[in-house]
Amino acid sequence: MSDTGSLRLETPRVLVVDDGALVRMYYRGIFERAGFAVDEALNGIEGLERVLRATYDLLVVDVNMPKMDGYSFLRALRGRESPIRSIPALMTSTEAAEGDREAARVAGANFYLVKPLSEDVLVAHARALAGSRP
Amino acid sequence: MNDLLEQFLDETRELVQSATEDLLALEAAPGDAEAVNRVFRAFHTLKGSVGLFDFPPWFSLLHAAEDCLSAARAATLAVDSALVDLALETLDATGRWADAVEIGGALPETADAEGSALAGRYRSLLSPGPETRATDAPALPVWASRLSEPLSGIEGRPLIAVRYQPRGDCFFSGDDPLGLVRKVPGLLAVTVEPAVPWSPDDEFDAFACNLAITLVSEAPRAEIETVFRLVGDQVTVVDLPTAIYPRIVPSGTMSAGAPALEPVVAAILAEQVRVLAASDEADTDAGRLEACARSAMNALRSTGRSSAAERCGQALGSGPDALRAAIEAILSNRTDAATPTDGEEAYGASDPLGGDAARTLRVDSARVDVLVALVGELVVARNGLGHLAAQAEAGEDAGTLARAIREADANIGRLSTTLHRSAISLRLTPLSSVFRRFGRQVRDAARGLGKDVVLVVEGEATEADKGIVENMFEPLLHVVRNAIDHGLEDAANRRQVGKPEAGRIRLKAEQDGDGIVVSVSDDGRGIDPAFIRRRAVERGLLQPEPVATMDDAAVTDLIFAPGFSTAESVGALSGRGVGMDAVRAAAARMGGRVSVESRVGLGTTIRLHLPRTIALARIMVVGAGTESYGIAMDAVVEVVRRPRTCVHAVAGGNATVLRGRTVPVFRLVELLGRGDRPLDGDDALLLVVRVNGETIAVEVDRFEARIDAVVRPPASLVGSVAGVGGTTMLGDGRVLLVLDPAGILADASAPAGG
Numbered sequence: 009m010s011d012t013g014s015l016r017l018e019t020p021r022v023l024v025v026d027d028g029a030l031v032r033m034y035y036r037g038i039f040e041r042a043g044f045a046v047d048e049a050l051n052g053i054e055g056l057e058r059v060l061r062a063t064y065d066l067l068v069v070d071v072n073m074p075k076m077d078g079y080s081f082l083r084a085l086r087g088r089e090s091p092i093r094s095i096p097a098l099m100t101s102t103e104a105a106e107g108d109r110e111a112a113r114v115a116g117a118n119f120y121l122v123k124p125l126s127e128d129v130l131v132a133h134a135r136a137l138a139g140s141r142p
Numbered sequence: 143m144n145d146l147l148e149q150f151l152d153e154t155r156e157l158v159q160s161a162t163e164d165l166l167a168l169e170a171a172p173g174d175a176e177a178v179n180r181v182f183r184a185f186h187t188l189k190g191s192v193g194l195f196d197f198p199p200w201f202s203l204l205h206a207a208e209d210c211l212s213a214a215r216a217a218t219l220a221v222d223s224a225l226v227d228l229a230l231e232t233l234d235a236t237g238r239w240a241d242a243v244e245i246g247g248a249l250p251e252t253a254d255a256e257g258s259a260l261a262g263r264y265r266s267l268l269s270p271g272p273e274t275r276a277t278d279a280p281a282l283p284v285w286a287s288r289l290s291e292p293l294s295g296i297e298g299r300p301l302i303a304v305r306y307q308p309r310g311d312c313f314f315s316g317d318d319p320l321g322l323v324r325k326v327p328g329l330l331a332v333t334v335e336p337a338v339p340w341s342p343d344d345e346f347d348a349f350a351c352n353l354a355i356t357l358v359s360e361a362p363r364a365e366i367e368t369v370f371r372l373v374g375d376q377v378t379v380v381d382l383p384t385a386i387y388p389r390i391v392p393s394g395t396m397s398a399g400a401p402a403l404e405p406v407v408a409a410i411l412a413e414q415v416r417v418l419a420a421s422d423e424a425d426t427d428a429g430r431l432e433a434c435a436r437s438a439m440n441a442l443r444s445t446g447r448s449s450a451a452e453r454c455g456q457a458l459g460s461g462p463d464a465l466r467a468a469i470e471a472i473l474s475n476r477t478d479a480a481t482p483t484d485g486e487e488a489y490g491a492s493d494p495l496g497g498d499a500a501r502t503l504r505v506d507s508a509r510v511d512v513l514v515a516l517v518g519e520l521v522v523a524r525n526g527l528g529h530l531a532a533q534a535e536a537g538e539d540a541g542t543l544a545r546a547i548r549e550a551d552a553n554i555g556r557l558s559t560t561l562h563r564s565a566i567s568l569r570l571t572p573l574s575s576v577f578r579r580f581g582r583q584v585r586d587a588a589r590g591l592g593k594d595v596v597l598v599v600e601g602e603a604t605e606a607d608k609g610i611v612e613n614m615f616e617p618l619l620h621v622v623r624n625a626i627d628h629g630l631e632d633a634a635n636r637r638q639v640g641k642p643e644a645g646r647i648r649l650k651a652e653q654d655g656d657g658i659v660v661s662v663s664d665d666g667r668g669i670d671p672a673f674i675r676r677r678a679v680e681r682g683l684l685q686p687e688p689v690a691t692m693d694d695a696a697v698t699d700l701i702f703a704p705g706f707s708t709a710e711s712v713g714a715l716s717g718r719g720v721g722m723d724a725v726r727a728a729a730a731r732m733g734g735r736v737s738v739e740s741r742v743g744l745g746t747t748i749r750l751h752l753p754r755t756i757a758l759a760r761i762m763v764v765g766a767g768t769e770s771y772g773i774a775m776d777a778v779v780e781v782v783r784r785p786r787t788c789v790h791a792v793a794g795g796n797a798t799v800l801r802g803r804t805v806p807v808f809r810l811v812e813l814l815g816r817g818d819r820p821l822d823g824d825d826a827l828l829l830v831v832r833v834n835g836e837t838i839a840v841e842v843d844r845f846e847a848r849i850d851a852v853v854r855p856p857a858s859l860v861g862s863v864a865g866v867g868g869t870t871m872l873g874d875g876r877v878l879l880v881l882d883p884a885g886i887l888a889d890a891s892a893p894a895g896g
Contacts, residue, residue: 027183030150030191037146072186086429093429096437102193102205113420116430118437119413124193124201132406139440 020138021045021063025055025081026070026100035068035130042131044138052076056084059092066138069117071101071108079115086116096137100125147243150191154240157184158233159578165226165233166581172221181229182211188236197249199257200239206261207232210268219267228263230582235260301330301382302363306355307337308376313351317373320355325369328361358382410441411469418462431462438469505568513568516561523554566755569609573651573660574602576615580649583619587626594633594644595626601651606658607756610732614660614750617728621662621748622647624722629666629746639743641665657734658754663747669740671697681706698738702726725750731871732756733852759853761870761880764829765844766810770878772870774853777883779830779837781845786826789841798839800830807839813865831883853880 022044024035032048039046047062049055051073059067067085069078076084078099086093099117101108102124112120119133161184164177171177189204207229213219235256242250304326308319323332337354340346359366363379370377414434435458442451450472457468530546577599588595606614630636630645637643648663671694678684678700689697700706704723722736725748729736734752760775782800789798789807796807807828828839851870867882 026190028187028190030146030153030187030194033146033149034194070190074183083426086426086433088429094432094436096433096440102189110420113413113417116417116426116433118417118433119410123190133410136406136410136441136444137437139436139443 019043019045020065020135021047022066022068022134022138023047023049023055023058023062023064024068025049025052025073025078026068027051027073028070031070038127038130039134041127042135044134052078052081052084055081059085059095064092064095066134067095067097068134069097069099071099071103071112078117079111082112082115082117098133098137146194150195151240151244153191154188154236157188158237158240159575160184161188162230162233162582163578165229166585168221169223169226169585175215178211178215178221182208182215185211185229185232195243197239197243197253199254200236200249203232203235203257203261206264210264213268225267228260228267232260302359302361302366303380303382304355304357304359304366304370305378305380306357306370306373306376308351308353308355308373310350310352312373312376313349317351319351319353322369322373323355323357326357326359326361327365327369328359329357330360331358332356407441407445408473411438411473414438415466415469415473418466427462431458431465434462435465438465442472509564509568513561513564516557516564520554520557520561523550523557526550526553566607569607569755570605571608571611572602573604573606573611573614573658576611576618577602577649577651579615580618580622584622584626584647587623588645591627592632593626593630595630596644596646598646598648599650600648604651604653604658606752606754609756610658610752610754613728613732614752617725617750618649618660618662620725621722621750622649625662625664625666625746625748629664629668631667635667653754654751656754657751659749659751661747661749663745665745668742668744669698669701669738669746670742674698674700678703678706695739698740701738702736722748730854733854733870735854753852756852759851759870759880761849761851761853761878762829763846763849763878764810764842765846766814766842769814770846770876771810771814772849772851772853772878772880773829773831773840773883774867774880775848777831777833779832782828782830782839783825784828786824789826798826798828800837800839803837805830805837805839807841809841811843813840833883851878 020043022039024032024039024046026032026035026048027050036046036048044066047058047064049058053076055067055069055076058064067082069081071078073081078101082097082099085095085097096118097116098119098121099112099115100121100123101112102122104122109120118137121130121133161181164181164184168174168177168181185204185208189201189208192200192204210219210225211229214221214225219225235253239249239253242248242253306319306323308317309315312319320334323329333356335354335356337352340352363381367374367379370379414437417430417434435454438454439451442448442454453468453472454465457464527550530543530550533546534543580599581597584595584597625647626645630647631639631641633643636645646665648661650663651658651660653659674697675689675692678689678697679686683700683703683706701722702725704721706721706723726736729750729752732752733756734750737749737751738746739749740746761772762775762778762781763770763772765771784798789796796809797804798807799805807826826841827843827845828841830837830839832838849872851872853868853870865881865885866879867885868880870878870880872878
């Protein structure tokens with residue numbers, strides 16, 4: 009068995025994949041306050057490049073992005089023959105419909121939060137998914 | 143968080159700008175799929191950003207806009223002028239709201255009504271015809287919108303909110319308000335408040351009901367209405383649209399909202415079961431399975447339940463069904479293993495709207511890099527000075543030391559000059575930010591006048607100081623409106639003279655030496671010098687004879703004269719009581735000037751010649767006679783007051799002794815050819831000036847002020863007067879002549895040397 013699911017005691021590392029500069033800035037502030045190390049990617053393609061270069065404990069992925077959207081990004085990630093395919097992913101979207109949630113599950117997202125989201129909700133879910141103690 | 147808001151406002155304005163351009167482009171070419179896509183993206187980003195703050199009407203409006211644009215992008219909705227106009231209006235509102243937020247931290251009061259009206263129009267675009275229930279639905283009552291906050295945990299389900307305010311005498315008709323509430327199926331939340339503030343004790347009526355009950359249920363609306371059927375007149379039932387989102391609440395003030403970890407863990411576990419069930423692609427199954435296991439295990443371990451996590455880990459090896467079963471088993475008896483964990487933590491205050499929003503400057507990071515590198519070099523150079531000091535202490539030979547010091551001085555001098563230049567370049571910003579605003583302006587102005595106008599923009603990458611760029615919009619706008627209003631003929635006239643019906647306005651920027659030239663050209667009727675001559679005389683600006691002898695170019699320049707307006711009629715657009723003289727004044731304030739070139743029948747070009755950088759000079763304002771003059775502080779060595787008895791008449795002039803040196807003294811009034819007044823006062827006020835290694839003293843009548851100002855090079859006529867270095871405009875609008883000490887010296891040394 010791999011190290012899948014081990015509790016990380018070092019700083020958890022999150023990759024925010026979102027095309028909105030402001031949204032990324034907002035997430036960065038929240039995650040840094042919550043004790044995460046934060047990296048950013050502007051779309052799925054950049055997200056994949058990042059994931060291949062560094063180790064992450066959590067991906068926070070937007071749905072609608074230019075070049076490569078969140079679904080394609082997750083599908084590409086989950087389909088890889090490498091431990092990176094197991095990184096938990098939190099998908100965020102402004103769409104609250106069940107169909108959108110289901111699409112996220114099919115793509116391989118582990119949780120779905122509707123934007124706008126409050127800091128506390130985001131941090132609580134991120135901590136649980138990344139396995140860091142509050 | 144202030145940074146975030148600042149960034150938000152910046153970004154919003156940029157997006158409004160770019161989306162406006164794309165919409166205008168779309169209007170011209172409705173089939174441009176790339177432009178539709180860009181507009182969609184701009185709205186999408188705007189919506190996402192607005193969603194970070196608590197501006198529900200703004201968010202709902204942008205959401206509605208995005209829905210329409212998404213349909214337009216998918217080509218299920220036509221891009222017509224209705225959609226373009228609506229989108230432009232939305233961008234207008236967005237711009238205004240951004241301003242309101244910047245100033246007051248909140249949306250204007252009208253935002254709610256305006257936002258829902260616009261959103262309604264979007265919805266009717268999507269579903270024309272009678273099916274417009276959503277459009278007709280009344281805006282959500284305030285009490286219902288307040289529910290969004292406590293509902294942050296339960297998103298996505300259709301919910302019903304009820305406001306029940308029993309009548310004051312309800313107890314006497316046998317009503318049992320709380321009993322009714324207990325019968326509500328699917329109850330999720332209840333609040334009970336006094337309907338009006340409780341009365342003082344002596345007036346308190348124990349038999350009157352003063353309750354306002356708000357509740358939220360997930361049961362169908364009909365079931366809820368059944369419960370309240372007997373008190374229907376006291377109840378408001380509202381569908382909570384999914385558009386109500388939990389808002390961002392500053393953590394510091396959040397009382398009950400912070401979710402404990404336990405429900406979060408349960409929600410994550412339940413979601414993994416659904417994700418495992420949603421699989422449909424074999425090649426991603428392994429990744430999905432591992433990610434689900436890892437998520438579930440992380441969630442469990444984060445609340446200290448390693449044995450449950452271990453069970454998931456074991457199930458992982460046996461495939462998705464085993465993992466699902468394991469997670470479901472943990473979920474079903476989760477209460478047994480519950481270890482209460484306090485998930486609350488102070489995340490630090492985060493007020494997205496607090497504080498002042500200082501103006502920000504966006505700088506190309508390459509420029510900052512240069513600056514950082516230079517500062518680094520400067521630090522190295524400074525360290526060299528310490529080394530020199532050590533050498534001096536060690537008794538190094540004076541000649542060697544002097545050479546080393548001179549080298550260090552040259553080095554630091556070079557660095558500081560470069561540093562100065564780099565620092566100034568930080569403020570350089572491309573004119574595109576101004577030019578981009580004109581697409582919309584030209585369109586609106588042309589529409590208002592019923593003219594067809596094509597705007598051509600050139601050289602928008604030209605850069606100038608941020609202050610100049612920001613201040614050029616108003617004067618340029620005036621010139622552009624003038625060109626559309628007065629310069630361009632109407633379509634019929636244009637046809638007659640064989641021009642294309644659509645008028646052409648060209649906005650162009652280019653670098654010109656140290657400055658920039660921004661020009662507005664039209665292909666309209668041009669300015670007729672004969673008309674200007676006539677008008678100038680009519681207005682009493684000039685006498686008939688000099689006007690007749692002036693050449694056409696000088697006559698055309700008269701349009702910039704105060705009180706001159708060439709408008710035949712006061713146009714709705716440009717006739718706002720300011721003429722081209724206001725444009726000239728604006729250019730002058732920026733340290734620039736205006737010029738005009740026109741050919742009858744072919745068009746007019748108005749040029750704003752502006753400095754590229756604002757080089758502020760420190761000026762000393764001195765009085766000579768009744769006038770004030772400026773002298774650049776650079777040249778002033780010192781300012782002294784000497785008893786007049788110490789100023790001696792020598793051959794051909796006056797002199798005084800300063801620090802053991804004889805210094806020639808000149809009276810400023812005499813230098814300027816006005817020195818026929820007798821000397822007064824016991825003391826002479828001397829400005830000691832050094833130019834080209836020579837020192838002179840200039841006697842002035844008063845020291846008035848020290849100011850920082852933009853010095854314009856002298857205009858052609860004034861420039862021919864020796865000793866005038868330029869002019870600057872004082873705060874009160876007066877023009878101050880700035881004297882050139884070198885010129886004064888050249889002028890003065892002849893008599894002094896004699």
